[in-house]
């Protein structure tokens with residue numbers, strides 16, 4: 001793309017807004033349980049791709065193996081679209097998650113709309129690919145999308161999203177919700193079948209009907225589908241779901257509790273103990289053993305995925321252990337993020353900018369954890385942190401300026417965690433006792449679990465997937 005054209009560029013398609021970058025990612029073809037052939041693309045497949053995308057003609061003379069190059073990531077994503085098989089009978093969901101409108105022949109859909117792929121040098125924060133339908137059928141892909149921290153599964157979903165823009169369907173600025181004020185981050189309603197509807201549908205299809213995908217990748221795709229459905233539409237998307245309280249116990253079991261009946265069911269095992277924070281519908285584990293990486297974690301024995309749980313965790317994982325030990329918790333909202341360290345908080349206050357701001361804890365106060373007495377809300381402008389001594393501070397962003405101040409909230413326990421789930425507020429104190437927290441009292445819950453609760457989080461199940 002020449003400079004002149006670039007200067008005229010309008011970003012029609014903004015797929016990943018940092019906060020929403022949970023769009024996450026998925027499957028890398030290099031997982032040990034997958035056949036090695038996924039690490040090479042056969043010559044006949046390359047020739048087929050080059051017959052449409054002539055830019056690959058010069059490499060179509062022999063097989064192409066994973067060299068972690070941008071070209072590899074592009075080609076392997078197209079192979080993912082060509083090769084992923086789905087169940088023959090893909091039943092629609094009873095809610096808005098899956099209509100099947102984009103279910104057949106993803107690669108055919110893609111090449112029906114995109115003729116050329118251009119890797120651009122840099123993109124604004126949050127943008128991973130875009131098209132400019134007025135200039136033609138070129139899809140521009142940002143370098144951030146072409147690394148190992150993205151997966152072919154995510155790129156396939158992004159490519160389908162961009163292809164849909166060739167038919168029209170520009171985005172709007174979100175007027176409310178988690179992405180309020182973010183340009184190009186919403187469609188009006190999912191029934192319009194625009195690009196974000198394609199995103200929801202492709203992830204839902206992968207989660208429910210893909211053959212040969214690992215359970216962890218399917219779980220990842222499931223959450224991604226729901227995140228887009230929840231965040232990228234002006235009109236609410238109907239999802240039939242149940243919210244329960246997840247409890248991780250010291251014997252490394254994930255359990256869920258029905259908030260009305262207090263009935264507890266075991267879900268699966270955790271790989272290790274640690275702090276868990278929510279990244280929209282995803283759960284991210286910061287292991288107590290700081291030599292281990294922070295990563296996505298799945299509660300139903302789905303296993304793990306390779307991909308990074310976001311830029312903040314990529315940065316964390318690269319730090320020396322002594323530095324890692326200062327990180328106590330993470331708030332992942334769509335409007336702001338906050339990394340809670342013992343003596344300071346690192347904020348991002350502008351969803352469109354990677355700029356961070358550090359605010360120190362008051363002298364003598366050591367931050368311990370985030371609590372969400374009103375529930376974890378990706379649209380929220382404020383959050384609360386507790387200290388080792390049980391004090392509570394409010395944190396947030398006033399415009400794009402971070403602040404930290406004493407909270408008016410008074411708690412009856414030294415809570416290390418608090419969430420409102422399905423209308424009920426639960427608190428976990430520093431001794432591992434779980435409480436039902438009400439305005440003027442709290443009641444300890446005797447759940448007769450075989451081992452202490454060490455972490456809690458909201459946990460949703462969906463009629464279509466679960």
Ligand SMILES: [Zn+2]
Nearest residue numbers: 012013014195
């Ligand atoms: Zn778009």
